[in-house]
Amino acid sequence: MEAWVDGQPASAIGVVNRGLAYGDGLFETIRVRATRLSLLERHLERLAHGCARLGLPFDEPVLRAEVRGYASELGDGVLKLIVTRGDSARGYAGDPAAPARRILQGSPLPEYPAQRQTEGIALFPCRTRLAEQPLLAGLKHLNRLEQVLARAEWQGAEFAEGLMCDSSGRLIEGVFSNLFMVCDGRLVTPGLTRCGVAGTLRAELIAQAATEGEPVVIEDLEPSRLASASEVFMCNSVYGIWPVRRYAQLTWPVGPRTRKLQQMACELLDI
Amino acid sequence: MEAWVDGQPASAIGVVNRGLAYGDGLFETIRVRATRLSLLERHLERLAHGCARLGLPFDEPVLRAEVRGYASELGDGVLKLIVTRGDSARGYAGDPAAPARRILQGSPLPEYPAQRQTEGIALFPCRTRLAEQPLLAGLKHLNRLEQVLARAEWQGAEFAEGLMCDSSGRLIEGVFSNLFMVCDGRLVTPGLTRCGVAGTLRAELIAQAATEGEPVVIEDLEPSRLASASEVFMCNSVYGIWPVRRYAQLTWPVGPRTRKLQQMACELLDI
Numbered sequence: 001m002e003a004w005v006d007g008q009p010a011s012a013i014g015v016v017n018r019g020l021a022y023g024d025g026l027f028e029t030i031r032v033r034a035t036r037l038s039l040l041e042r043h044l045e046r047l048a049h050g051c052a053r054l055g056l057p058f059d060e061p062v063l064r065a066e067v068r069g070y071a072s073e074l075g076d077g078v079l080k081l082i083v084t085r086g087d088s089a090r091g092y093a094g095d096p097a098a099p100a101r102r103i104l105q106g107s108p109l110p111e112y113p114a115q116r117q118t119e120g121i122a123l124f125p126c127r128t129r130l131a132e133q134p135l136l137a138g139l140k141h142l143n144r145l146e147q148v149l150a151r152a153e154w155q156g157a158e159f160a161e162g163l164m165c166d167s168s169g170r171l172i173e174g175v176f177s178n179l180f181m182v183c184d185g186r187l188v189t190p191g192l193t194r195c196g197v198a199g200t201l202r203a204e205l206i207a208q209a210a211t212e213g214e215p216v217v218i219e220d221l222e223p224s225r226l227a228s229a230s231e232v233f234m235c236n237s238v239y240g241i242w243p244v245r246r247y248a249q250l251t252w253p254v255g256p257r258t259r260k261l262q263q264m265a266c267e268l269l270d271i
Numbered sequence: 272m273e274a275w276v277d278g279q280p281a282s283a284i285g286v287v288n289r290g291l292a293y294g295d296g297l298f299e300t301i302r303v304r305a306t307r308l309s310l311l312e313r314h315l316e317r318l319a320h321g322c323a324r325l326g327l328p329f330d331e332p333v334l335r336a337e338v339r340g341y342a343s344e345l346g347d348g349v350l351k352l353i354v355t356r357g358d359s360a361r362g363y364a365g366d367p368a369a370p371a372r373r374i375l376q377g378s379p380l381p382e383y384p385a386q387r388q389t390e391g392i393a394l395f396p397c398r399t400r401l402a403e404q405p406l407l408a409g410l411k412h413l414n415r416l417e418q419v420l421a422r423a424e425w426q427g428a429e430f431a432e433g434l435m436c437d438s439s440g441r442l443i444e445g446v447f448s449n450l451f452m453v454c455d456g457r458l459v460t461p462g463l464t465r466c467g468v469a470g471t472l473r474a475e476l477i478a479q480a481a482t483e484g485e486p487v488v489i490e491d492l493e494p495s496r497l498a499s500a501s502e503v504f505m506c507n508s509v510y511g512i513w514p515v516r517r518y519a520q521l522t523w524p525v526g527p528r529t530r531k532l533q534q535m536a537c538e539l540l541d542i
Contacts, residue, residue, distance in 0.1 A: 003286045005286065010286075011285055011286060012283035012284060012285050012286060013283060013284065013286055013291065014282055014283050015274045015276065015281075015282060015283060015284055015353075015374050015376055016376070017291065018419075019291045020284065020288065020290045020291045020353070020355075020374075020413070021298075021353075021413070021415075022294070022413065022414075022415035022416065022418070022419055023293070023294030023413055023414050023415060023416055024415070024416060024419050027292075029361065054416070054419075054420070055423060078361060080361060082286075082291070082292075084291075085419075089378060090300070090349060090351060090376075090378045090381075091381075091422075091447070092415065092418045092419050092421070092422035092446055092447060093422050093423070094419065094423065103286050103291075105286055105287070105361075107360060107361045110361075110362075128406060129404075129406075131402035131403055131404035131407075131466075132402055132403070132438055133400075133402035133417065133438075135399060135400075135417075135420060136416060136417075141416055142291070142292070142293065142294055142416075143293075143294050143414035143415070143416045144292075144293035144294060144295070144363065144414070145293065145294055145295060145325070145407060145412055145413075145414045146404065146406075146407075147293070147363045148289075148293055148295050148325075148356075148363050148365065149325070149406060150363070151362075151363035151364050152326060152364070152365065167403055167404075175363055176362070176363060195402075
């Protein structure tokens, strides 16, 4: 399906767009099934938060109307929404009067092998570290060279995802997913105050666990914690939950907690 | 002057370009006076180095011919060259078969107030820190949100540049220039192995000092070193050298070393 730029069908943007020049913007990738946008409120919430941090305008009614309109034409697929600071002359100073630009793109739902859900995956140990930048941590911004470098570290189908640590060696996330584990019966996920992308499915899992009186433990996690985990899984809002079976010398079974959350994720995402 | 995309006049790029999606590319801004490209070899050298690090193809003859052709039409101005990994479907994995894209843009030479050269400038103390990422340090890549945030910290004409430190508090660079100082009679500049952009004029100053038998000292610099500097200046390949007169509570005169290097920079850049 053709892209929309600022609400109009278009397949190109001006070369003066600050999204190209500086990665000066944010994006969301939203799963669409039968025109329904999964986790839409979580995506809008993260985008609003990102816009506030970057000093970008956030016009919620317009964004909401546009993604709904685009999804109704897309039907099934992944809707990618990019918001940039718009155009400007050369130089890092943005033009406060320049309107932000909205870009919508649609692509087919990815056809991941079904056994990633059923049997689980192996994680590649990425050497690329995530730099620690609290001002940008958690945001899904357009500065993604670290993910590009990490994803280029492996080819082939043996590894479905890669695991990334920060500069200090703490566990943070996958290249395109978040990390959870079960330790001593409790659900644990890395804190993302220094780097990482705060995924929308991650946010949903955290919120639901809290309402069930079993809050997720969010903390700094050393790689050694993996050895004591009874279950490990990755999640994102496009594929749901993939159990992790193997990382380096470590192996895990697909545990009951993972299966239960996986079921919930499938319902949330119409998988 | 209209931009060129892959050698053809064009003002837009596809929304699927990875430069927009991930900042997956590099750029150079080259000063052009009377069609002459200043420091062209240094710019191509840095770009080649960046392409090697990011795994991007670097077609030197094509790039050289295109920037020369564009400069001959631009006459006077700033030529901005962007190289991106080209287009790809959604996902961080690049398509190795996709050709890189070249984007050339021209803008007028900036009209900075002349007293920045003659009388010097005040530096704004930026709160935004540069994250430490050795894999990207030195490159002029398209992930520039830190510079955007730093540049948004001040408005108005009191400060011509801002000074940025890394996460550990070391002095690194300006928002759009490099930092030099004179300490105990020696020229000193911060090492850029963890973060920062290795400027082409910086490289030229370092090379020329080495040939004169007075090599620049490149090292980690704590902010306290500024207090013992006898001269401080900022440099880039568009404006040349601006003496720094004031930073926080510190002040400096415009010293003889700065004046001498400023003269050399003016010749290099046809200022």
